[in-house]
Amino acid sequence: MKKIWKWILAIVVVLVVADIGAAAYFYHVAVVPGHKDFLSSSQTLKKSDPLYKEKLWYQKVAKQTWHETSATDNLKLDAYYIPAAHKSQKTAIIAHGFMDNKTKMGAAAAMFHKMGYNVLVPDDRGQGDSQGNYIGFGWPDRLDYIKWMKLLLKREGQNQQLVMYGVSMGGATTMMVSGEKSVPKQLKAYIEDCGYTSVNDEITYEAKTMYHLPYWPLVPSVSAMTQLRAGYNFKEASALKQVAKNHKPMLFIHGDKDTFVPTRMVYPLYKADKGPKQLLIVKGATHAKSMAKNPTRYYQTVRKFLAKYVH
Template sequence: MKQSHLIGLATPLLLSAGTLATAESFYQYAFRRINYIPDARRSMQKYAASYYRHVHWVESQANIEAWHMTAPDNQRLEALWLPHPGSKKAVIVGHGYKGTGITMSNFAHMFYDLGFNVLLPDDRGHGESDGQYISFGWLDRLDYLGWLQRIIDRIGADSQLLLFGTSMGGATVSLVAGEPSLPKQVKAVIEDCGYTDVETELAYLLKKQFHLPPMPLVPLASFLNYRRLGYPLRVVNVRQALTRNHLPLLVIHGAEDVYVPTKMGRQNYAASAGPKALWIVPGAAHAESYWINPEAYQAHVKRFLDIFF
């Protein structure tokens, strides 16, 4: 066989090997845990002083507790519990991608002021919890069911529970809302800037941030995820989960969000089957809606909660 024919036959194999290597690198970049909290993007650093005041407030509470839970697959999970003495209301606050529970201290402070006990979980692959890879809410949704039961055991069967999260956390609590075994004590859901589904979000970010086409990297990442975490990415579908949600839902999304596009908030809102409200926050980029005007954010959340709590 001529050398030119050998090169021609080898080229697709080399290209395939290169594509697989690129997919593996992409998967490791997007899914593998990191053991630190990344710096805030430059546009958010102007809020740093306020952010750290809330962190200090949470960490200085004398009655704060560290909670632990072992999931059915033996993953050890960690959370912070901030009790509000005498209150039967509690909220789980879901954090964003590569964040931790403590990074949601501003929301913990807000909900505490609104009379809620507050649970701040570290999701799998984040903070003090186990997990080598980030599940983008899919495995976490079942963990949150465990945390909900733990709260009910703590404050009673007559408790009133709220699910809240931003970005990945918003997607996570929306996935929880679609679960058939959701406890009756859960009364409402608030999701801020959550995505519609992981495959669409990854395809969008590949094009926007890396100028790469979604094919074949997203399907290959899905295959890698199936091998490592046991499920294809297509199942992480928030919009589909919300079609099964009949709880009151408030969707918040920044009008200038180009990380999780604003249209995703509208699509999640449209999908939900229960009572719902949509607040598109003018001028807000991704996860910025609270920081632009904390007082207005709290007032908007309170108006929603006053209807259902």
């Protein structure tokens, strides 16, 4: 009998050690900033890009560099600020995606600049030129963006009308911001493009589709490790719960061929939102490619939506 219990204990120990090892590996894959094999690393701007002109403009336009301190752990954060061509009281705050940074948001920045907006494009903690050794997936970052808004109002005046826009992880960040009571009253509308319902849902989906791994025990273990090392867990990082508390206008955008943040995620998000809302599904668009797939429709939809709430 004692031998059986020893075997059982040995097996349990091996399984626990294996789980901890796997959690540490996937924590590094998902949460630690750095090169990711599953993401395109191409930085070359090609003339064949349907958004070439916008991205080239962004590379060349004069930018101010702004700094802020993170809301929870005193990290130095970095951002670009581009004033409108003519003095404007309208400003767009743009949130980038997973392992992206402010230098890659040229198409969105150009879109808002054409509409007469000032543009603020921060680097999230752990990405670009901002400090940090983990990716927040939008959850700790939501409070940082509120600090950016307040800094903007302090520098540019309390009469500013703010819009927040984000793509992919930035879309989820935008929705996570929307559920916070401390969002300034000057924030008039949100635009989220292909954001996920929650970090837990997205990590679970990626574990299954990319690694053919089940939810249990890997995802809860990586979430627990993230709690210990980064101060948040996957379940609390829910765009779905946050958007359910939002009462301000929100435009939801998703490509119908998205297999990275599956298109199906946008429907419960849209349904949960409590404010004035609109849904744009772009046919043929893969992940974060809705603007590139149909630039004219994208631009017109955003412009018409914002015209109702920002004057």
